[in-house]
Amino acid sequence: MSDCIFCKIIRKEIPARIIYEDDEVLAFDDIRPQAPVHTLIIPRKHLASLKEIGQEEASLLGRILIRAAEIARLKGIDHSGYRVVVNTGPDSGQEVFHIHFHVLGGRRLGWPPG
Ligand code: 5GP
Ligand code: ZN
Numbered sequence: 001m002s003d004c005i006f007c008k009i010i011r012k013e014i015p016a017r018i019i020y021e022d023d024e025v026l027a028f029d030d031i032r033p034q035a036p037v038h039t040l041i042i043p044r045k046h047l048a049s050l051k052e053i054g055q056e057e058a059s060l061l062g063r064i065l066i067r068a069a070e071i072a073r074l075k076g077i078d079h080s081g082y083r084v085v086v087n088t089g090p091d092s093g094q095e096v097f098h099i100h101f102h103v104l105g106g107r108r109l110g111w112p113p114g
Contacts, residue, residue, distance in 0.1 A: 006040075006042050006046075006100065007046055007098060010026055010044055016028035016029070016031075017029040020067065020071060020074070024044060024045075025042065025044065025063070025067055026042055027040065027042075027071055030102070034104060035104045036105070036106025037075045037105045038104050039071050039102075039103045040100045040102060041067055042100045043060055043064065043099065045060070046098055047098070048097040049088050049089065049097060050099065052099075053099070068103050071103050075103075075106075077105035081105060083103075083104045083105065084101055084104075085113075086100070
């Protein structure tokens with residue numbers, strides 16, 4: 001996807017503070033952090049949202065969640081706790097249509113979310 005901002009980050013066409021990358025995923029800090037730790041994990045494969053996910057992505061999504069836990073450890077919030085969020089569609093406020101997992105922590109997070 002040539003005009004997708006997260007694909008541009010994957011191709012290193014725009015800069016990001018990259019925390020982790022491998023042949024399948026990339027993790028980088030959110031440009032407008034909503035908590036002391038706010039990292040995004042994305043697959044290299046362009047998938048617009050959870051709505052586009054099928055059975056063939058089951059193992060990829062599982063590995064992304066394992067990465068989320070690793071990033072929480074790396075960021076030192078595994079004991080204090082954190083939240084993993086996947087905004088999907090208009091009511092969620094999804095802005096970027098390349099699926100991404102927010103990892104948020106480092107402060108007490110409100111519930112229910114706003
Ligand atoms: P959404 O609302 O779609 O779930 O979240 C998109 C997130 O991507 C937002 O938290 C926003 O701050 C972040 N974001 C948007 N553009 C960029 C960018 O160019 N670089 C980085 N690092 N984060 C971005
Ligand atoms: Zn993309």
